[in-house]
Amino acid sequence: MDKTVSSSERFDSIPEAALAWHRAGKGAALATVTETWGSAPRRVGAQLAISGDAEIEGSVSGGCVEGAVIVEALEAMEERAARELEFGVSDDDAFAVGLACGGTIRVLVEPVGSAMPEEMLAELVEARAARQPVAYVANLDSGARRLDREGHAERFRMDRSGFEPEGRIFVAIHNPPLRLIVVGAVHIAQALVPMARIAGYDPVLVDPREAFGSEARFPGERILNHWPDEAVAEIGLDQRTALVLLTHDPKLDDPALHLALRSECFYIGALGSTRTHARRVERLTETGFTEAEIGRIHGPIGLDLGAAGPAEIAVSVLAEMTQVLRRGAA
Template identity: 75%
Template sequence: MDRFDTSPETALHWHQQGTGAALATVVETWGSAPRRVGAQLVIGGDGRIEGSVSGGCVEGAVIVEALEAIDAGEARLLEFGVSDEDAFAVGLACGGTIRVLVEPVGKVLSEAMLSELVAARSAREALAYVVNLETGHRELRRGQHPERMRMDRSGFEEDGQTFVAIHNPPLRLILIGAVHIAQALVPMARIAGYDPVIVDPREAFASDTRFPGETIVTEWPDEAVARLGLDPRTAVVLLTHDPKLDDPALKAALEADVFYIGALGSKRTHAKRVERMQDAGFTPEQIYTIHGPIGLDIGAAGPAEIAVSILAEMTAVLRGKA
């Protein structure tokens, strides 16, 4: 998913309202599709929709099938062949095939299972929703499919019948230091699907004027990080150059299971940072996870280009390409 998809939450809400609902999930598609496998569209029994399973070329047919599936109380596996002309109209180079699984809430996808899924998502707990298309068996799995989790990659297992839908928490970026680079990085990260949080006790820096509409925390970094919590879907970026501000957050990040830690500064600055972390008792393996100097070496000059290099490195680490 490009952004955090709230289709399960909406489907549960509409079902509990009594209007009925179905979840339509992309289970297979052509390579140039605008929505990834795992993308979802929720269809209400009254015809309301939220989300998307394509760029618009198959939604109408999916809605019709979903309304019929709600009435019948049965799942449907739909397959659409998209013509070159239709594909071009929604921004694709060529046509292909898309398969969509439609599951009515209640009789097929139980309210209890959907409620458990929604609760886990709210608690930032990663899990997989697994359905066997041959047997109809459905279950939620925790602590399994690590590669799919890391790559955010829903899809079929090798048997061709077991579909695994990955539900990861939203990506989150905790920025320590409301500096110029942060002003460039925050909007870029938001476009890439992150929920950014800016932490800086210096109110002259951490102001709504400098970061309009963003989440700003003016607590000391150790207090802020402890309250926000750290998990495998969180990146921590240290930008202040001030050990009094950076180091408390860095220590918390090193003790947690965040997927990315990046720290601004020269090689000399980073060497001093390494010494401080060694003195604090961290192991070489832990310290090695710090990306410093921060960002991919693209010859960046200026805050905006440095922000690009940071976001690129975060993406590479997240996707296992670093």
Template identity: 70%
Template structure:
């Protein structure tokens, strides 16, 4: 499973331990900058750091600026620093950023710039798997946490500066999850591919011959009946549900849970004829036409896939399309 201890959690823990701490965040990049917007580095007053804003290119310079910011927190004006490093900047050139890349880095001391209560609220939202955006005005220092704003940024996992040039939005999305019902051959391939794409897979199958650690080494396996297991796993806006058993006794209970959830993707294996029967059963079970329309079936993009591995490719491709572009 994903380690949910990221930069905000580390910054809060270090602050609670009595240390002066600053959080550095990449707010903009141009050219071949080595880290994406939103990348973060935590710096403590003794120089200890965790994370990265440039893959090593400008970390030393950022740390020095952060140490100064922690000492200058009583000065007038915004208590954050906005730094720019690029090929035209002698300081950045000296530390190795000479490949045409330019980055802007926001440095925020905890307690003066980024208030502890707001950081605690952000950490709590991340722990609860609540998508949240951290918004900061780079000119005035005004800050807020937003849950219902910036839908496109949430969908694309894209932090960045708004068109006004002053508002930076850091998107904090929960890690992606994939819940697979049916520990079949396709699932073996899909699990590996999904993990490489950043998903935490969970495989559900009450049949011990299928759901075994020998077939899925190191993976999370749930052997409860699918509806109970799906409910236990939890389905939210960052979770995909894929049903692969081809057995209505196993697929349908999970589908009913999935259709009542906020899962961003629901896919079910089976031919067009099989899906027509599935639609009839779900209708009889009380599902609406709009709910049933959420199911991607036959599952996966039509790429002419042949064999379990290629079918897994088609499923992951369809999941990605829905995640990034919508259904």
């Protein structure tokens, strides 16, 4: 059984919304945070899509300047030209536009069909749908735009948009959405899956035991009632995927581990005590895996928070996944 929920219902669909509005004849623009200073509420690369009817998707701040950006975007659509905006700290006037957090941001507004070619936006949307990393490169001096599927390795790895060292060339990184494969529809999974979705992951639950991996226990989630190795092979393991094994049953965990240890997934975590993990290491060593490959497994799983109960263990797992994603493995 494979129950799926549309990714558009869960993750940002900002470029997709802009393309849809443009093709519907409403007009559209994309606003992108290009620089920040101080306590900026959104990171560089954050986007807001605006339609010609003033509909919006996404954000470039905590709500402080969106109104002003919408007005500028509507004017930019009429002029069919890009605009660069800057917002600093708001003054004592409660109605002044600015950031209350004390930071400063710069925002690039690009009307679709002029500053941002429709064909280029469509190609970007296609790449996102296919989970292909792509960089949108804008030369703010010449007005040239392009998509890069190669190069920018460090930016892709760090998921970091920004200006190149030379010239006013802005690179917006569009990585595939983070994905989490959870093997084992146990109590920890019931807490971890919704937490991970809130944190920006696209979770997939794998358990051949239909009594465990059921719609009743995980309403609205994508569930694969396949053997884990078959499910993992079907889903795929890339640099934006985390694998969490919660069954501590070798016949379920080990086949998935065999695939994960020779994949590019950024995180592998396996539930079990220190003794359970030691036996796991022995089995993998006997199978032919190297010490370096086995060392990729985080086991016992999760940061040592002194967690008690399924929900707290889920917090510790998500915290460790975040640490590895942002700082790399220890």
